[in-house]
Structure formats: C-alpha cells, structure tokens
Amino acid sequence: MGKEELMNKLEEKIKSCRKCPLGELRTNAVPGSGSYNAKVMFVGEAPGYWEDQKGLPFVGRAGKVLDELLAEIGLDRDEVYITNIVKCRPPDNRDPTEDEIKACSPYLDRQIDIIRPKVIVPLGRHSMRYILEKFGFEVEPISKIHGKAFEAHTLFGKIVIMPMYHPAVALYRPALKEELRKDFQKLRELTGESL
Numbered sequence: 551m552g553k554e555e556l557m558n559k560l561e562e563k564i565k566s567c568r569k570c571p572l573g574e575l576r577t578n579a580v581p582g583s584g585s586y587n588a589k590v591m592f593v594g595e596a597p598g599y600w601e602d603q604k605g606l607p608f609v610g611r612a613g614k615v616l617d618e619l620l621a622e623i624g625l626d627r628d629e630v631y632i633t634n635i636v637k638c639r640p641p642d643n644r645d646p647t648e649d650e651i652k653a654c655s656p657y658l659d660r661q662i663d664i665i666r667p668k669v670i671v672p673l674g675r676h677s678m679r680y681i682l683e684k685f686g687f688e689v690e691p692i693s694k695i696h697g698k699a700f701e702a703h704t705l706f707g708k709i710v711i712m713p714m715y716h717p718a719v720a721l722y723r724p725a726l727k728e729e730l731r732k733d734f735q736k737l738r739e740l741t742g743e744s745l
C-alpha cells in the first residue's frame with residue numbers, strides 16, 4: 551500500500567474514532583493536513599474551536615501565526631504536514647488529559663511511521679514532552695530547549711526534533727514571538743542543510 555492509501559485509511563479511522571470521551575463532544579475530528587511526503591512535520595496540542603468546526607488543524611488565531619512564521623522562511627502549508635497529539639477538541643480548550651493523550655497518540659505514531667519526516671517540530675510543552683519521551687530524550691523546560699536540535703535514530707533513518715513554543719503564546723507574549731521567529735530561522739537552516 552502507498553502512503554496515500556495508508557493515510558486515507560488512517561484518516562477514516564480517526565474520523566469515526568470513539569476511543570476516548572472527546573469523540574462524543576467533537577463536531578469534526580482533525581486528523582491533520584499537508585503533504586504525505588513532507589520532510590517537516592509540525593505537531594500541536596489539540597484542535598480548538600475553529601479546527602473542530604472545519605476539521606482542519608491550525609485554522610484559528612494560532613494558525614494565522616503559524617502561517618506567518620512559515621511564510622517568513624518560505625515554506626508553504628502544502629509542503630509540510632501539520633497535526634496534533636490529540637485529534638478531537640477538548641471542551642473549553644482545556645489541556646488534553648494524560649488518558650486522552652494515551653488514547654490518541656497511536657494515531658500520531660502511525661502518521662510519523664507513514665510520512666517518515668526528517669524533522670519533527672513539537673509546538674508547545676505537551677507535544678514536546680510526548681515526542682521527546684517517545685524518542686527516548688530527557689524532557690527539560692521548553693524555555694531551555696526550544697530551537698535545539700535533538701537527533702533521533704529510527705528504523706527508517708535520522709529524525710531531527712526541534713521543539714518550539716506554541717504559536718498561541720505569540721498572541722499575548724511578543725517576546726516569545728521573537729523566539730519563535732528565531733527558531734523558525736534555525737529550522738530553515740536545518741532544512742536547507744540536510745533535506
């Protein structure tokens with residue numbers, strides 16, 4: 551089976567999933583969007599109001615920030631892949647619980663296995679923690695390790711993990727938006743170098 555078929559099947563599974571209580575509350579599940587051949591995968595936290603309405607990741611206010619950051623380094627949404635650790639919206643945009651992350655993260659694991667990105671960018675603390683632990687790294691505060699490159703060795707080759715602040719923080723903390731900008735420049739250097 552090719553990537554397209556595998557991803558389509560997985561997306562169908564996610565759209566009808568009821569493995570955790572968020573499945574009962576959602577309008578639409580949000581599997582992810584972008585290229586199945588992406589070299590760079592962004593992993594946010596969970597869908598918010600607009601994502602739940604539209605079934606697409608990062609289409610609300612945080613999404614605008616992400617679009618701006620991508621544009622600044624000349625990347626288009628269609629050439630990267632964007633998803634979340636949890637695929638259905640938590641009520642009132644609360645943080646996803648440990649149980650929800652546990653129920654949902656096998657979908658993300660599968661997306662990584664199918665797409666085989668060269669770089670994974672966890673956006674925000676929760677996503678950072680999940681991805682770093684998954685690849686066997688020690689978790690440290692995001693203020694300390696954002697923009698750093700962690701090299702993971704997998705069965706299908708090297709993956710660089712570069713955690714960053716969540717774009718939503720840029721909406722109310724301009725200093726962190728500057729940090730995000732700098733980290734995106736590092737991402738550009740990395741992709742220019744090795745992809």
Ligand code: SF4
Binds near residue numbers: 567574650653654
């Ligand atoms: Fe299934 Fe994930 Fe939605 Fe829970 S959040 S119902 S595990 S797709």
Ligand code: URA
Binds near residue numbers: 609
């Ligand atoms: N915040 C996220 O973490 N993910 C989205 O898809 C939207 C907002």
